[in-house]
Amino acid sequence: MSIAYAVxxxxxxxxxKRMQNAQPKYGLDRGKVDLxxxxxxxxxxxxxxxxxxxxxxxDCGGEATVLTRNLNNGNTRSCGCxxxxxxxxxxxxxxxxxxxxxxxxxxxxxRCSQPTDCNYPNYGGRGIKVCEQWQNSFEAFLADMGRRPAxxxxxxxDVNGDYEPGNCRWATTAEQNTNRRNNHKIEFGGRTLTVxxxxxxxxxxxxxxxxxxxxxxxxxRALSQPRGGSRHD
Ligand SMILES: [Zn+2]
Numbered sequence: 261m262s263i264a265y266a267v268x269x270x271x272x273x274x275x276x277k278r279m280q281n282a283q284p285k286y287g288l289d290r291g292k293v294d295l296x297x298x299x300x301x302x303x304x305x306x307x308x309x310x311x312x313x314x315x316x317x318x319d320c321g322g323e324a325t326v327l328t329r330n331l332n333n334g335n336t337r338s339c340g341c342x343x344x345x346x347x348x349x350x351x352x353x354x355x356x357x358x359x360x361x362x363x364x365x366x367x368x369x370x371r372c373s374q375p376t377d378c379n380y381p382n383y384g385g386r387g388i389k390v391c392e393q394w395q396n397s398f399e400a401f402l403a404d405m406g407r408r409p410a411x412x413x414x415x416x417x418d419v420n421g422d423y424e425p426g427n428c429r430w431a432t433t434a435e436q437n438t439n440r441r442n443n444h445k446i447e448f449g450g451r452t453l454t455v456x457x458x459x460x461x462x463x464x465x466x467x468x469x470x471x472x473x474x475x476x477x478x479x480x481r482a483l484s485q486p487r488g489g490s491r492h493d
Contacts, residue, residue, distance in 0.1 A: 295328065301337025354399055364414050365394070365401050368423055388416075391424035405430065448483050458483055 295305045303316040312328045322339030330336040356362045371379035372390050393400040404425045415431035445452050459466040464487055472482035
């Protein structure tokens, strides 16, 4: 009785085990290591498909069909959700998404590349661009410019130049206004040139003329008095 029971138990056990391992459609390839029930990262292997492919379910609820070697060597550890979350994390690793610099970077890009931006006509519309490394990376912009000193704004030294490392600085509003004034057109002696063009023509720095105008000098005096002449006034 007990022997018959033991035999029956082992026979039934054998068939139960066979059924549990049975594949509905395809058998395991000969010599293939059975990965069913094994876990690889977020993936849990359910069934063998064919051609070295395993059907897996992911912790996120997704599914994936993965090659044996990609499971074994760790190349594939999720349905794709892992990479997505890593990418999302990398995007915010600078941890400065709420910072002033990040806001400045976003608005700089918008006015140069989005025709719908209200400032676009004065920037992108005039051919002002953001250099490629800044366009693609907030980190690159931050590395080149550094944190913004309190009260200063992003300024282009040559207002007709692009947003790029050599042409940008954090500047006070006064410095920005001087800079803009350098591009203001001034009529003198029947000719109309920008401050920068006058300075080039007269062989002085644009800042000299700009400073004189800011100090209230007349255009005539600002453009005609020799450099250093102000000492005698
Ligand atoms: Zn997933």
